[in-house]
Amino acid sequence: MFGLFKSAKPHTLTIEGVGEFTVNPKETILSAALRQGVRFPYSCKVGGCATCKCQLKGGKVKELTSSAFILSAEDLDNQFILGCQSQLKSDVTVYVGGLSDGSSEVKSLSGEIAAVERLTQDMVRVSVKLPEPLNYLPGQYALVSVPSITSGPRSYSFATAPKGDTVDFFIREVPGGEMSVWANQSAKAGENITIDGPYGDFYLRPGSGEMLMLAGGSGLAPVLAILEDAMAHKIDRDVIFIYGARTQADLSCQEDIAQIASNWSGAFRFIPVLSEEPEDSDWEGLRGLVTDFIPEKAAAVTQTYMCGPPPMLDAAEACLKEHNLSNDGIFCDRFTNRSYNNK
Ligand SMILES: Cc1cc2nc3c(=O)[nH]c(=O)nc-3n(C[C@H](O)[C@H](O)[C@H](O)COP(=O)(O)OP(=O)(O)OC[C@H]3O[C@@H](n4cnc5c(N)ncnc54)[C@H](O)[C@@H]3O)c2cc1C
Ligand code: FES
Numbered sequence: 001m002f003g004l005f006k007s008a009k010p011h012t013l014t015i016e017g018v019g020e021f022t023v024n025p026k027e028t029i030l031s032a033a034l035r036q037g038v039r040f041p042y043s044c045k046v047g048g049c050a051t052c053k054c055q056l057k058g059g060k061v062k063e064l065t066s067s068a069f070i071l072s073a074e075d076l077d078n079q080f081i082l083g084c085q086s087q088l089k090s091d092v093t094v095y096v097g098g099l100s101d102g103s104s105e106v107k108s109l110s111g112e113i114a115a116v117e118r119l120t121q122d123m124v125r126v127s128v129k130l131p132e133p134l135n136y137l138p139g140q141y142a143l144v145s146v147p148s149i150t151s152g153p154r155s156y157s158f159a160t161a162p163k164g165d166t167v168d169f170f171i172r173e174v175p176g177g178e179m180s181v182w183a184n185q186s187a188k189a190g191e192n193i194t195i196d197g198p199y200g201d202f203y204l205r206p207g208s209g210e211m212l213m214l215a216g217g218s219g220l221a222p223v224l225a226i227l228e229d230a231m232a233h234k235i236d237r238d239v240i241f242i243y244g245a246r247t248q249a250d251l252s253c254q255e256d257i258a259q260i261a262s263n264w265s266g267a268f269r270f271i272p273v274l275s276e277e278p279e280d281s282d283w284e285g286l287r288g289l290v291t292d293f294i295p296e297k298a299a300a301v302t303q304t305y306m307c308g309p310p311p312m313l314d315a316a317e318a319c320l321k322e323h324n325l326s327n328d329g330i331f332c333d334r335f336t337n338r339s340y341n342n343k
Pocket of ligand 1 (some may be wrong): 007049051077154155156157158169170171172173174175176177178179180200214218219221222309320333335
């Protein structure tokens, strides 16, 4: 009779480039990793932000909630799963961007805000002075914590190429959002702020041919970081950079973009597209959604890097696939939120 009740056994989790860890029955990959001191990236722990996404390289998992709502079709095709929603059904091997490639050492650094600069009506640049330099790949992000917000860290992408012991973030205000409202309305120079990172697998890959960069809203941050670094390294691939914003008042960093364009080693086309600019304004550029212009403007792209709100990325990905564009790769950074699931 007792043979009917098989006692569940712990399984082994291998995190590529990091080590092997025991996962108890009913534990998730994330909770087992954190329990054993691994700096596994996370934010919400409830399947709502995708910060804990990792690639399943071997073995089987049971998913507690469907990841299909939060991960892109590309991620799902490539066996990405959510660490906080996956229990082990066998020994499992995963790859975690920022940890497994060993490209940058993950650190937790307590720094202070050096400056807060308004970029647009609802977005600020927060510059943070750290006690030591932080190395990261342009395009990656950090988990940011401040003492006054106890509901957990939030993810923010580095907005520049690495520059020693200062890091910059662009933080767009989300109505009712704890950290983004704090950053936009009350953050001040001198306040304590903890940066944990770098994390993420959004960074420039080797390749040839034309690159399409797509950014929406604060998705500008990692795209600018990638472009700034690529310019400094004299990458000579042609670039089309389509930047979606609501109105002219939401277009930020125009001087930075102009400087990158004028120093770029190949051809560089910057195409801002406004979705809510008043009809009678003096705007002479394109109006609509970024996806309206992808087939026409990006007919020869080989790789796409895109960052912004999930609905924009989903639409762009579908458009690229429909037109057979970007066959060498589509790399996305989805600014998902703790409870913001593809709204
Ligand atoms: C990898 C990654 C990188 C990111 N990088 C950046 C970045 O560089 N700059 C940046 O500004 N943000 C970035 N984000 C989003 C950021 O982490 C926060 O989710 C965002 O700032 C909101 O946090 P909050 O504390 O203000 O809101 P919360 O207090 O967590 O949420 C409050 C409410 O707002 C809603 N909400 C939150 N976000 C949105 C949204 N975008 N649209 C509609 N409703 C929303 C939630 O559903 C919730 O009801 C990134 C996210 C990820 C996963
Ligand atoms: S930490 Fe897993 S989805 Fe947010």
